[in-house]
Amino acid sequence: MADRTGESDSRKLLGHLREALAEDSAGQERLNRVTEIIASSMGAEVCSIYLLRDSDTLELCATEGLNPDAVHKTRMRLGEGLVGRVAKKKRPINTADAPSEKGFRFMPETGEEVYSSFLGVPIQRLGEVLGVLVVQSKDARLFSEDETYGMEVVAMVLAEMTELGAFVGEGAALAALHQRPATFQGGVGQEGTAMGHVWLHEPRVVVTNPIADDPQEESRKLHEAVETLRGSVDELLATADSVDKDHMQVLEAYRMFANSKGWLRRMEEDIGRGLSAAAAVEKEQSATRARMANVPDPYLRERLHDLDDLSHRLLRILTGQGNSTGAEMPEDPILVASNIGPGELLEYGRKLKGVVLEEGSIASHAAIVARALAIPLLVHVGPITAEALNGDMILVDGESGVVHLRPEETVVNAFRDKVAMEAAQQERYVSLRDKPAQSTDGIRVVLSMNAGLMADLPSLESSGAEGVGLFRTELQFLTQSKVPRRGELARLYSRVLDRAGDKKVVFRTLDIGSDKVLPYMKPTDEPNPALGWRAIRVGLDKPGVMRMQLQALIRAAAGRELDVMFPFIAQLDEYREARTMLRAEVERERRLGHILPKAVRIGAMLETPSMVFAPDAFFREADFVSIGGNDLKQFFFAADRENERVRRRYDTLNTSFLNMIEMVVKRCDAAKTPLSFCGEDAGRPIEAVCFAALGMRTLSMRPASIGPVKHLIRRTDLGALREVIDEARASGAQSVRPAVLEYLLRRQYGPRNG
Template identity: 70%
Template sequence: MRAPRESESRKLLRRLQAVMAEEAQGQARLDRIVDLVADSMQTEVCSIYLNRDSETLELCATHGLNPAAVHVTRMRLGEGLVGRVARKRRAINTADAPATKGFRYMPETGEEVFSSFLGVPVQRLGERLGVLVVQSKDAREYSEDEVYALEVVAMVLAEMTELGVFTGEGEALRPRHAQQVLIRGITGQEGSAEGVVYLHDPRVVISNLVSDDPERELARLRGAVDALRLSVDKMLNDPNHGGEQTEVLEAFRMFAYSRSWLRRMEEDIDAGLTAEAAVEKEQTAARTRMKNADPYLRDRLADLDDLSNRLLRMLTGQGRDRGDLPENAVLVAKNIGPGELLEYGRGLKGVVLEGGSVGSHAAIVARAWAVPLVLQAEGITTEALSGDPILVDGDQGVVHLRPDEMVRSAFGEKLAMAAKAQERYATIRDTPCVTEDGARIEMMMNAGLIADLPSLAGSGAEGVGLFRTELQFLTRNKVPQRGELARLYAHVMDAAKGKPVTFRTLDIGSDKVLPYMKRQDEPNPALGWRAIRVGLDKRGVMRMQLQALLRAANGRPLQVMFPFIAQMEEYLAAREHLHREIERERVMGHPLPEAIRVGAMLETPSLAFAPRRFFEEADFISIGGNDLKQFFFAADRENERVRKRYDTLNVSFLSLIEKIVARCEEAGTPVSFCGEDAGRPVEALCFAAMGLRCLSMRPASIGPVKHLLLRANLGEVRRVIEDARDEGEQTVRPAVMEYLRTR
């Protein structure tokens, strides 16, 4: 039953190819196409509707409807049968259109005289572009062959739209990727940047869609699929891949060897498409299926999507070449892992991700680099092309793509103001942070990469209050060796040039899953098996890391901090592990650290109420503000609906900070605050007013925070906070901001 359809499809595609080759403007081409399709399918009507904007369709060409309705008739997504096709991304085939649910009469078109209706979506890789429709007076349903033929034409229309073949006058015919676009996301890292787009995973552009030699195209496809299968088999046989990686690759192999996947693409080639066009047609169909699939199936279809991209690159020769990274590159990607991001280096001006979360590995790296980062910028990878001008506003979580001169001018003023502020902060870089009323505040920086350490001198930080050791594990595909870690930690100490460095032991689990570690099926990972809980259970890893730290010190002072301590016993058990390794190193004759300070990260409210003995036993305590805040308010910091609902300057949270500071003072134990809020000047001011004398933050925040603290009177701020609390205010922010405005 396939042969007639395939022959007619190929004939239609050849005629369509001839139209595309003609010298004509966009509107003229569209008019020729609707005439051609109506003639080939023997229908009275063929119409093309294209997106005017993301929510509106516009009639752009028609054969058989009232010509005066072109560029006049518009409808919202979901409105009428055409709008339903666009919204549902599925064909509608009916013999009685006026009686079909959702039908809307458009008097200016004259379509009420046509009974049958077939509409198919025009889409490319999940992006909605428009609808292609045929109609007849006869009451009949269109055959499977006719539906297929119209879908093939719609696929060609989508590719031609991407290539800008149909540009002309009118909103719906504006050149794609030419107009300015404002995309709102969320802040991953503050700061602003101006540059050009560099797509991490650039779209493959297919210019050759129609083939006259199906045998040649079948051979090309089968050869590329064989090469793809070999590459997947090679990855599976790599001894460095294991655990969850193996499961992912097994899914890859299942799809790569799928006979139905290959058969569908072969049938599209028989119908007249080139090999790459057939791959993309199947990829578009898979992405459409993803939209409404359950999460598990969506993950599996994403594997198929990735395989299709690999296959397209093999067929077209279009691949990634990072050697052409421009100087002012802003990286744009759907998502990206820490290892991939690190490969780009610190030269990036900014990063924009279509997905991601504030606690993701990419966000950690971006903060370490002080690179503006916008997350959850929906549609950015579809809208952007490499080389497009782009403005990244990390403070507001906004991206301006291809901005006009007015926007660029205003943004330039913002960048100029930020540059002047940085010059001002540079003048106080080496000034000790002492408030007007004489309080000395230590300014420490957070780090996690060797590349961060040059910021130690340039930022004015007095040391590293937190060195995240997990990044060295997350960016590898196997467990690092002890000697490798020892050399890395020694390098960190060398780069610090005598300034203190606090190494936090491995903090994995929750959102930080090692590539070679089997993911735990936990309903709430943030409250599950993570950080010190993993370390105490996986003693071999903790032991190896502690040995590496001791050897890296090589006689120098060493500060070790254990993460996510929820009760005293966990801290004591972890410290005992360290003491055993110290004794082992002593017996082996290795030099021991000159002094060892062992601390805990207070990230759970329970630890604030630990026995007094805990505060006496700990050499120091660091308040892990990011996790403590989310557990205190029971608000997931990865969930945009709730994470900003609760203010850090809420009197309840500040009272908890006050209690922790008081308990540490009673025991004579140094305490610091580490986290994003430490790098926000107003929050840092309030923490200092509550008694904290050490703050650890990203390097770029030290200047703004110090600038405010140098001009502050903590006694006055403390009274403002206490007055607001006594008056029953929920947050002290308004009172503190008013105080700062009037002083």
């Protein structure tokens, strides 16, 4: 505020605001008083505050100069009028001729005259828009740069106070952020339901006093905090001797930002205008996030992300807030985070009831660990980290992908009933644990479990699984900062076999690439990683790690049977080359005098349509074949399973897909090669009985699915179900699901949703 309010006047305005906010008055009175103070300080005829009523609607909540009867009645959509454009674009609009501006909307209900000058700035916190602050004048003039800057400072204070509930009260448009119920939709990374309280992986820092009492003291606090931050960055670099060149360059850039004089100068200027040290840091962080949203270059965006991260660290130092400061985890924690690495998730372990991520993917490292821990996981749930606080009640529905934050009592009761019903069902399945999965017409189906951690193995007994149909070996690589040693892996694999006893364990070799990039592996820039350099392609091109892993598996078996399968085989020669490598390592171990496995069975995962049509030799030479349903389905339908728009569009019980599955069954039967099905669909009861009806005799799934699948198989005549499937296919039906459901329900055979 230059011409009318210099820097001292800026502090004076914030001082008046603090006094108004400290008054013992209702939220509406506070808002009204704020507009009076701002209008007077700016020399403007009008000052108005618009707040978001919902994610798409702004509401006039207070005004000085417009018709007071319009308060809480005048509303507009994001993007509508100049006010709506400010909110949508998250940028100020400053014009001396508002009526001529594109999108101008005259609002006669406010009793306003046509004001020429308009300045609107977003009320936002860390990129999250809460509303718009507007001043208007009759005289045609552009508000100065300093006046605009001053308004942005005031808007930030309003954002902080809105978040802290300063404007909640009788007549207020909104409940305070972090108090009202909120519902979010996301993608299902791991099914299941969970009810508990929020535990933030990186807690949001709340600035409780955005206005400086003593600018000199705030400046001193800032400088001390910056020195502490720089020291921690220097320490990080000092302990990073072993990292590669690229990683070191990133850390050096990180230190450069921490020592940026421009960064510090901008925060000092904010303090000079009346903000506290913490509010000044947060204002700079908001500006950084706004710039990030408009930078197309990925390298520059990543550097801005470094600056954003430094700001967050600095805020933690200034406020002392964060999980590391002694906040107590609730007894029923549901982890909420932007994203999380597999190692960090493993540290939390089974104490978590569920995980909710703003980013992530259904095939990410975190999803793999969540499945191993058997905890519900939702991904792409945004913007929940901006809304949730530690201790908030939260409900996670891993069936429909819905999260209820601070839910209404009616929602809680309905959800509690659902959880109780699921628990009762699981109790019913316990009685089936030691019984075979045998259909009413005498067909036996082997139900195995998927695993990836030692912590999974107790489920072998509790679930009634007949073995481990898929042991994912990549988790030990993904959760460490360097390649595991051969002896370490051999000991782990040996313990897995010990724990399984006489039950079979099928080890899948390292399945990396695509979204599963090792922390110590340089990522490759591929336009479509799912179809790129991954799994067996990496193993054959860079055989050192795969040979070491094969040696560890051979030594772990030591006189016991060993089952190894190679992932993502796309042609016969890949299988042959991998098999030759394994046989060579067995021979090498024999020459070294190590105890060899009692028997070695070498299989392949069928995850690409190319292998459905592979030469007969493939099915004869493979000791066993396992259909990797997740990848096979996305490639068959050309539907990325990370894309919510298309992945649910195609049904597993689609006639074309089942025809392909049946073709694989027939080819394996002709070659007398054992066949299994691994993937999410194997654990869905309706899909599972259909696979069994088509001739699939081994299914591998998460442990929690074994009970429901066994329950349905034991109540189904698979021969009769096969006839239903054949009739549906012959009729030209796109999917056999309707016919199958009708048949099962007619005989009261199980849950409608499978």
